[in-house]
Amino acid sequence: MKRLKRKKQNAGVGVNGNGPVTREPDCGRKQKLAEIHQALISDPVDIETLRRAAASRGGLLTDELRRKVWPKLLNINVYDLPHKPGRDVRENHKDYNQVLLDVRRSMKRFPKGMPATERAVLQEQLIDIILEVLKRNPQLHYYQGYHDVAVTLLLVVGERMAIALLDTLSNYHLRDFMDPTMDSTKHILNYLMPILEQVDTELHDFMMRSEVGTIFALSWLITWYGHVLSEFKHTLRLYDFFLASHPLMPIYLAATIVLHREKEVKQTECDMAMVHHLLSRIPQDLPYELLIAQSQDLFNQYPPSLLAKRAALQSRKSLSISTFQAFQLSTLHQRPDSVLQRLTKAQGSTTSRHASRHSGLEAALPRDRGQLWGKGNRIVKMAVWGLSATLGAAVFAVAQTAMDWGPEVLLQLF
């Protein structure tokens, strides 16, 4: 515990002591914005800076930036996005019923003020994007909680970009969870106790005695906390962090959260039910920035390879871990969007009709979604939500312009 406490103090001031992590006091926001923009227009894209920005204090700051940076973190060309799924995506899919069931009852994932009609449109999109990704990847299997990941992406980047992001995530970071069985997921959960053991033996022993197991952290891991956090901004902050990190990082965060609640845990009756109950209810007011910094420290101090050795975790093949390095390498040679746009167009483009129409609007920056709801008429908004998001951002640009154009124009875009 000693080490961690030291870190706590550090992290309170700013995230340093961790090599190249940017110091980010409140007044550093402007500077961070500038750095991110600079990194985005560098050729090749400065992916290291983007990763650092996503993990450091405040994360990617705005949804507008997320729409630009998330694709880079996952090596996605936003000018060559998948098409909007057709009706046939729902036909004959073995997971269709389960997806339908889970999405239709996932009302809580949508912003509180959102009108039911808009939510319904998004829910249908959510079903489509999940099935689309599953259809493209027959080796992947749907799990309850996958929809929590998908909805987070959808709400930020729109339908088409969400498909691209989800596809890549599913093949890398989430890959282990999507096996036919959950044995690999269990294996990942098995990293939790060894991390605790390294930092706080007493706590570790207490938890072992209680036989609590690790299932309390299952939904944290496989939904990247999307299932358990009620504030969407916190979920987004964590997604910034995880998209820029090693696939095991959610487990390090889980360990950090348990360590953070050490006193509470030790005061609980040493009983499976009691400890499970305490831990599975995640406090909603966690100091996320602090915990994120601590997770990174833990990761650096006790990397997965070291844990695997010390804890004699059986050397099960984790696809997420084994493909991570190659994945990271693949992100190093991305061109900035301005170049990608030119290149993709020049290629005669496999891009859709939508894409080329939208791309002209790219210059106009999107407004925040909240503002969008505040005004304008329902039909336009519905049309916009139904639209596929070529650039995520662009949809919102369209929405603004559409107020002048009228809905007919929008409908032509479908």
Added chain:
Amino acid sequence: MAESGSSVEFSGSLTSSTLPPPRTRIFKIIVIGDSGVGKTCLTYRFCAGKFPEKTEATIGVDFRERLVEIDGEKIKIQLWDTAGQERFRKSMVQHYYRNVHAVVFVYDVTNAASFRSLPAWIEECKQHALGTEVPRILVGNKCDLQDSIQVGTDVAQQFADAHSMPVFETSAKNPSSHGDGSYGSGNSDHVEAIFMTVAHKLKSQKPLVLSQPSGGSGGTISLSSGMNDGGDGARSWGCSSC
């Protein structure tokens, strides 16, 4: 699961358990069945006394408890609400079958497939060494949806008889107390009755498990209960329908 609801359920039992619980017995009941049959609603209803506004997919296992009094004895009923999707039960839920005192199988009366899955769930229990000596009950949920019933009472009764367990048809959400789901009005007591039936059954059984506040030195209490039903005379412990 829903953080909002759970604190309510739990605080209720916490306040009541602040009185010195030297020997509060714990009955651990696992609730299983297909995805979407309403396991979360049922357990929430019993522990919080109302129908939850929104329930989402249960990922892994959720835990709820409630302190009840039976024949003057305080008993803690722990309900383990499990994920319905098959992949979870295979490698995740196992851990929670240990030391279970009773099993509640749930199906959805408006979904024949959920009824057809029951043999698989029963088999699942057997594999975890939960045989017929462990009290088991069958609950057909959502019987308020009269127009879309796919599983008739007679079929369910036959099935339950064949497996020596009682069957109940109920609705965690009952049409009479719509809206805000006010406390214990109308036939909302039905869900209550189901779990209390299990609790009574457990109380009347011999081997007792004690909660171990500190030492856990335990010992078994012999119960002088008025009830006396021999072994697995499950068929005799009643059936009701709504």
